[in-house]
Amino acid sequence: MKLKIIIPLLFTIHSLTAKAQAQQAADDGKLIFEKKCTRCHGYDGTKGYLGAKNLRKSRLDDDGLFATITNGRWIMPSWKRKLTPQQIHAVVAYIKTLRN
Numbered sequence: 220m221k222l223k224i225i226i227p228l229l230f231t232i233h234s235l236t237a238k239a240q241a242q243q244a245a246d247d248g249k250l251i252f253e254k255k256c257t258r259c260h261g262y263d264g265t266k267g268y269l270g271a272k273n274l275r276k277s278r279l280d281d282d283g284l285f286a287t288i289t290n291g292r293w294i295m296p297s298w299k300r301k302l303t304p305q306q307i308h309a310v311v312a313y314i315k316t317l318r319n
C-alpha cells in the first residue's frame with residue numbers, strides 16, 4: 220500500500236531538476252500573482268495603484284519578499300491567511316522574473 224505512494228513520489232522527485240522546480244514555482248506564482256496582485260501591482264509589476272511598489276525595481280531579497288507578502292505593509296494586505304507558504308514562495312520566484 221505504502222509503496223504505491225512512495226514509488227511515484229521518488230520518481231517525481233528524481234525526475235525534477237532544481238531548474239525545473241524553479242520554473243514550476245514561477246509558473247504557479249504567475250497564476251497567483253495574476254489573480255491576487257495585479258489589481259494594485261499590474262501585470263508587469265509597475266501599476267503602482269494606491270502607492271504599490273514597482274516590483275520591477277524592488278531589490279528585496281527572497282526573505283524580504285517572503286516577509287512582505289506574508290505580513291503585508293501599510294495598504295498592502297497580509298496574505299498569510301489566504302496563501303500557503305509554498306504559494307508565497309512561488310509568487311516570490313515569479314515576481315523576481317519581472318525585474319530588469
Ligand code: HEC
Nearest residue numbers: 255256259269270271272277278279287292293294295310
Ligand atoms: C491593495 C493593493 C495591493 C495588493 C492587492 C497587493 N499589494 Fe503589494 N504592495 C502594495 C503597496 C501599497 C505596497 C507598498 C507598501 C509600502 O511600502 O508601504 C506594496 C508593496 C509590495 C512589495 C514590496 C516591494 C519593495 O521592494 O518594497 C512586494 C514584494 C509586494 N507588494 C508584493 C505583492 C504580491 C506578491 C501581491 C499579491 C499576493 C501583492 N503585493 C498584492 C499594495 C498591494
